[in-house]
Amino acid sequence: MMKKIDKYYPIIPVxxxxxxxxxxxxxxxxxxxxxxxxxxxxxxxxAFNLFMGMxxxxxxxxxxxMGVGTYGMAVSIYHLYDKGLGLxxxxxxxxxxxxxxxxxxxAVGAVALRLRGAYFAIATIGVNExxxxxxxxxxxxxxxxxxxxxxxxxKAMGRETAMALxxxxxxxxxxxxxxxAAALTLVYMRNKVGYALTALREDEDAAKVMxxxxxxxxxxxxxxSAAMAGLLGATAWALKLNYVYPADVFEIHYTVEAIxxxxxGGAGTLLGPIVGGLIYGISKYYLSIVLPGFQLLxxxxxxxxxxxxxxxxxxxxxxxxxxxxxLQKYVI
Amino acid sequence: xxLEQLSxxxxxxxxxxxxxxxxxMGLSLIFGVLxxxxxxxxxxxxxxxFTALMMFQGMGIPPVFAIPVAMLIGMGLGMLFYYGAMxxxxxxxxxxxxxxxxxxxxxxxxxxVGMLILMWIxxxxxxxxxxxxxxVGIIFIYGFFLYIYGGRRQDKxxxxxxxxxxxxxxxxxxxxxxxxxxxxxxxxxxxIGKLDVGITVFPYPKLLAAFGSMMIAILLYLWFKKTRAxxxxxxxxxxxxxxxxxxxxxxxxxxxxxxxGIGLTVTSGVLLTMFIPVGINPYMGGPYTLKAFVIAVLxxxxxxxxxxxGGVVFGLLENxxxxxxxxxxxxEPFAMTRFFSFVMLLVILLIRPTGLLxxx
Numbered sequence: 001m002m003k004k005i006d007k008y009y010p011i012i013p014v015x016x017x018x019x020x021x022x023x024x025x026x027x028x029x030x031x032x033x034x035x036x037x038x039x040x041x042x043x044x045x046x047a048f049n050l051f052m053g054m055x056x057x058x059x060x061x062x063x064x065x066m067g068v069g070t071y072g073m074a075v076s077i078y079h080l081y082d083k084g085l086g087l088x089x090x091x092x093x094x095x096x097x098x099x100x101x102x103x104x105x106x107a108v109g110a111v112a113l114r115l116r117g118a119y120f121a122i123a124t125i126g127v128n129e130x131x132x133x134x135x136x137x138x139x140x141x142x143x144x145x146x147x148x149x150x151x152x153x154x155k156a157m158g159r160e161t162a163m164a165l166x167x168x169x170x171x172x173x174x175x176x177x178x179x180x181a182a183a184l185t186l187v188y189m190r191n192k193v194g195y196a197l198t199a200l201r202e203d204e205d206a207a208k209v210m211x212x213x214x215x216x217x218x219x220x221x222x223x224x225s226a227a228m229a230g231l232l233g234a235t236a237w238a239l240k241l242n243y244v245y246p247a248d249v250f251e252i253h254y255t256v257e258a259i260x261x262x263x264x265g266g267a268g269t270l271l272g273p274i275v276g277g278l279i280y281g282i283s284k285y286y287l288s289i290v291l292p293g294f295q296l297l298x299x300x301x302x303x304x305x306x307x308x309x310x311x312x313x314x315x316x317x318x319x320x321x322x323x324x325x326x327l328q329k330y331v332i
Numbered sequence: 333x334x335l336e337q338l339s340x341x342x343x344x345x346x347x348x349x350x351x352x353x354x355x356x357m358g359l360s361l362i363f364g365v366l367x368x369x370x371x372x373x374x375x376x377x378x379x380x381x382f383t384a385l386m387m388f389q390g391m392g393i394p395p396v397f398a399i400p401v402a403m404l405i406g407m408g409l410g411m412l413f414y415y416g417a418m419x420x421x422x423x424x425x426x427x428x429x430x431x432x433x434x435x436x437x438x439x440x441x442x443x444x445v446g447m448l449i450l451m452w453i454x455x456x457x458x459x460x461x462x463x464x465x466x467x468v469g470i471i472f473i474y475g476f477f478l479y480i481y482g483g484r485r486q487d488k489x490x491x492x493x494x495x496x497x498x499x500x501x502x503x504x505x506x507x508x509x510x511x512x513x514x515x516x517x518x519x520x521x522x523x524i525g526k527l528d529v530g531i532t533v534f535p536y537p538k539l540l541a542a543f544g545s546m547m548i549a550i551l552l553y554l555w556f557k558k559t560r561a562x563x564x565x566x567x568x569x570x571x572x573x574x575x576x577x578x579x580x581x582x583x584x585x586x587x588x589x590x591x592x593g594i595g596l597t598v599t600s601g602v603l604l605t606m607f608i609p610v611g612i613n614p615y616m617g618g619p620y621t622l623k624a625f626v627i628a629v630l631x632x633x634x635x636x637x638x639x640x641x642g643g644v645v646f647g648l649l650e651n652x653x654x655x656x657x658x659x660x661x662x663x664e665p666f667a668m669t670r671f672f673s674f675v676m677l678l679v680i681l682l683i684r685p686t687g688l689l690x691x692x
Contacts, residue, residue, distance in 0.1 A: 112681075122625045130670075130678070137665075252618075263496070297507035
C-alpha cells in the first residue's frame with residue numbers, strides 16, 4: 001500500500017519545474033518577460049484544471065473570475081491608497097480579489113452547476129459576457145473607462161516599492177499562486193473530493209446512485225478554482241499592469257488559452273498544466289517572432305488534432321508509458 | 333413620445349427577429365440531431381457576410397443572389413468539417429476520412445473550391461497572402477494524421493470534445509478570413525429605396541431579408557414534414573438507435589444535418605448584412621453566437637422552428653428593452669441590452685431549460 005507521505009510525492013516534479021523556471025528567469029534578466037508569461041500560463045492551467053480537469057465540465061466563462069479578481073485588487077488600491085496602509089493594501093487586494101471571485105463563483109455555481117454538458121457551457125459563456133456588460137452598462141467601477149492606478153500605487157507605497165512590486169514581486173506572487181493551486185489539486189486528488197469527482201467525471205448518474213453528493217464536490221472544486229483565478233487576476237493583471245478595463249479582463253480568449261493548455265498537457269493530471277503551459281507559452285513566444293499573427297491559426301487545428309487523436313494529452317500518454325516503473329509515483 | 337418610439341422599435345425588432353430566428357435555426361438543427369452545440373456559430377455567420385460582401389463589391393451581384401451561393405458554400409464547409417473533425421467524435425463506428433464516399437468528397441470539394449474562387453475574386457479587392465496556403469497545408473497534414481490514427485475511439489466522445497472542436501473550427505475560419513481581409517470593419521450599402529410606415533422607416537433590403545428568412549423557415553418546415561428525407565432526419569432526432577434499426581443511414585443523416593445546419597447559418601450571414609451597413613469583420617460573429625444561444629434556449633434548444641419563433645421574440649425583447657434603457661439616465665443602453673439578454677438566458681435555463689414553446 002501507499003505510505004502516507006508517498007501520496008504527495010508528485011508535488012516534487014511540480015516544485016522542481018517552477019524552481020527551474022524561476023532560476024532561469026533570475027539568471028537571465030533579459031528573459032524575465034518570457035518567464036513571467038510562462039508562469040502565467042502554467043498558473044492559468046493549474047487553476048483551470050482544478051475544475052475542468054477534475055469534473056469534466058467546461059467553464060467557458062472562466063476568465064470572469066480572473067476579471068473580478070483583478071477588480072478586487074484595483075478597487076483596493078484605487079480607494080484605499082491615501083489611508084496610509086502601505087503594503088497592507090496589496091494584502092487587502094489579494095483577499096478582496098479572492099473574495100470577489102468566490103462570491104461570483106457562488107452565484108454562478110448556484111445557477112450553472114444545476115445544468116449539464118452543453119447547457120452548462122452556454123450558461124457560463126453567458127455569465128462572462130453578462131457580467132462584462134453589467135460593469136460597462138451600469139458603470140460599476142468606472143464602467144467601460146476602466147481604472148488606471150499607477151499614480152495611486154506610487155502614492156500609497158512610494159515610487160521604488162511600487163516599481164519593484166509591478167516588475168518583480170507580482171510575478172513572484174504569481175509563482176506562489178501556481179504552487180498553491182498545484183498543492184490544492186494534489187490534496188483534492190488524494191482525498192475524498194478527488195475520488196468523488198473522478199466518479200462524477202466518469203458517470204454522473206452512477207456516482208449519484210452510489211450515494212455521492214456530487215453537487216457538494218462540484219461546488220468545492222468550482223469555488224477553489226475560481227478563487228485561484230481571482231488571485232491570479234489580482235497578481236498577474238492588476239499588480240503587474242496597474243490598469244483594468246472590462247473589455248480586456250473579460251476577454252473570452254483567455255478561457256480558450258486555459259483550455260488549450262490543460263488539453264495539451266492532459267486534463268485531470270497534476271503535471272499536465274505545467275507541461276501544457278510550457279509547450280503553449282514557448283511555442284506562442286517563438287511563433288510570434290517567426291510568424292506574427294498566425295498563432296491562433298496554427299493552434300486551432302492542433303486543438304482539434306489533440307481531441308480527435310490523443311484525447312489524454314502529453315502527461316496522459318507519459319503516465320501510460322511510465323506505468324510499472326519506479327517513476328510512476330512521481331507522475332500523475 | 334415614448335410609446336411611439338417603442339412601437340416603432342418593436343416593429344423594427346419584429347423584422348430583425350425574423351433574421352435572428354433564421355440565424356439560430358442551424359444551431360438548433362445541429363443540436364437536435366447530433367447533440368452538439370456549435371460554439372463556432374458566429375464564425376459561420378461571418379463567412380456568409382463576407383460572401384455577400386465579396387459578391388456585391390467584387391461582382392456587383394445583389395445579396396439576394398448570394399443566398400444560394402452561401403447555402404452551397406455552407407453545406408460544403410459543413411461536409412468538410414464534419415468528415416474532417418466531427419465524425420470521429422459523434423459517430424464512433426468508423427474512421428473519418430477513410431469512409432468518405434465520392435458523393436461527400438464531391439460536395440465538400442465543391443464548397444471548398446467555391447470558397448477559393450470567391451477568395452480569388454476577392455483578392456483583387458483585398459490582400460491575399462500566405463494564410464490560405466498555410467490553411468490548406470494544415471488541412472492536408474491533419475487529414476494525413478487522421479487517416480493514420482483516426483477511428484481508434486470506440487465510444488462517443490464527451491461533450492467537452494465536441495464543444496472544443498466546434499470552437500476551434502470557428503477560430504480557424506476567423507483567422508483565415510483575418511489573414512486575407514485584415515481585421516478592419518467593412519460594409520456595403522445596397523440602396524433600393526425604403527418604405528415609410530409613419531412611426532418608422534424600413535429600407536427594402538431589411539424587409540427582403542425578413543421575408544427571405546421566413547421563406548427559408550417555411551421551406552425547411554415543409555421539407556421536414558412532407559418529404560421522406562426530412563422524416564428520416566426527424567427519426568434520428570427522436571431516437572438514433574431506433575432509426576438505425578429501422579434502416580436509416582444514421583451516419584449520413586448526421587453528416588447531412590451538420591452540413592445543412594452550417595448552410596443555414598452561412599445563409600443567415602448574408603441576410604444579416606442588410607442590418608449592419610458597416611461592421612463586417614472577421615470577429616463580428618461573437619455577439620451573434622451569444623445571441624443565438626439565448627434564442628435557441630428561448631425557443632427550445634433542439635427544434636429549428638421553435639428557434640425561429642424564439643428569434644422573433646428575442647428581436648422584440650431586445651429592441652423593446654433598448655428603448656427603455658435609453659430613457660434611463662446614467663446607464664449605457666447598448667451594454668445594458670446585452671446584459672438583459674444574458675439575464676434572460678440564465679433565467680430560462682434555470683426555470684425552463686426545454687424552452688418556452690415546448691412542453692416539459
